[in-house]
Amino acid sequence: MFAPLHIDDELRDALARLLDGLPPRQAAAAVERLISGYRGNGTAGAPVLRDRGDVAAYAAYRMPATFEAVRAALDALADRAPRLDPATHLDVGGGTGAAVWAAAAVWGDGAQPTGEARATTVLDRSEPALALGRELAAGSGSAALRGARWRQERIGAAPGLDAADLVTVSYVLNELPEDARGALVDAAAAAARRAVVVVEPGTPDGYRRIIEARGRLIGAGLRVLAPCPHSGACPIEPGSDWCHFAARVSRSSLHRQVKGGSLAYEDEKFSYVAAVRPGTGGGGPDGTPAAARIVRRPQIRKGQVLLDLCTGPDAERGGLRRETVTKRRGPAYRAARDAHWGDAWDDGQEGGQEGGRGGAGD
DSSP states (O other): OOOOOOHHHHHHHHHHHHTTTSOHHHHHHHHHHHHHHHHTOSSSOOOOOOSHHHHHHHHHHHHHHHHHHHHHHHHHHHHHSTTOOOSEEEEETOTTTHHHHHHHHHHTTOOOTTSOOOEEEEEESOHHHHHHHHHHHHTSSOHHHHTOEEEEOOTTTSSOOOOEEEEEEESOGGGSOHHHHHHHHHHHHHHEEEEEEEEEESSHHHHHHHHHHHHHHHHTTOEEEESOSSSSOOOSOTTTOOEEEEEEEEOOHHHHHHHTOOOSEEEEEEEEEEEEOTTOSSSSSSOOOOSEEEOSOOEEETTEEEEEEEEOTTSTTOEEEEEEEEGGGTHHHHHHHHOOTTOEESTTSSTTOSSOOEEEOO
16 A cells, blocks of 8 residues: 655655755745744744745755654554545645655555546645645656646635545644634535544644644544544643644754754654544544553653553543553563554554654643
8 A cells, every 4th residue: 555655765855956056044044034934923824935945945944844743643544544545635735745745655656446646736825835846746756746736725715625535734724813724624624535634833822723623623523533542522631731742853954054953853843633534444434543642751660661641531541541561561561662652552552553753741
């Protein structure tokens, strides 16, 4: 099902080529200006990308982090619904296309009965971003990326969206006024034949937007598969904590120059929800949620591992709880030692299987 495409390397090389001929100081200054404008905006809104130079610099800086965050969310969805292989993908507010690159990393070009690659469409309001996304995708080894459609559209203004097996909405809700966010999630739910994935920054506000989106998806009849082990109410008390995840991102020289850091990597914090329409997916009629998920970094101590878990309502002790896995539990203990923050957990049978990392309030 999964094609062996080296999407990470392709994207990294393509972004590096973007900066050829653009002086490093100029690229860093463009990124700093865009980030400053974004953070200084008191209302929802996206950075203003004035020209190709702005788009290239911002894509080289932000696209790897968005790609890794969305890939982690899609990995978690694919893990819970192993027969889900979307034939069509609609990326709403996709800009330069990080989410469609992430889908190619998870599902390859898609194993469709017709032999055709997955039909992919990216919607965004910024024509310079779409043009650059088209340029990046044209050099990919993925037929789904090369054949993607890039369409300019004002996000949140249209009454509906074209139907697709998979609909992704990543780092978009924070750019919209509050009244438009719900309308967009409702439209994404209506358009999704099989699954919807929404990703936001891993901040308290980002988590709040995800919880709101989650409620709307459930209200539209979809079932949550990840990260939650259930579709019931989130057990985190509002205002006390927030559920977020971290994806490891290799830092480019531009990252290090802008942030003044020396590490070769950084962690992108994000929150997400992945939901499916009943009657689709795999492992059951619509996929199977994890029995539990690790919501903080495991604490490894002598002869034992402490796991903070979010469990489903059908568990013996549903909600948030701590489990101590001792050495006497053999395979479960070994799995716990290898488990990561954000992994699915089923007494050692599922720990460490997913690519995403995450947790609450870490």
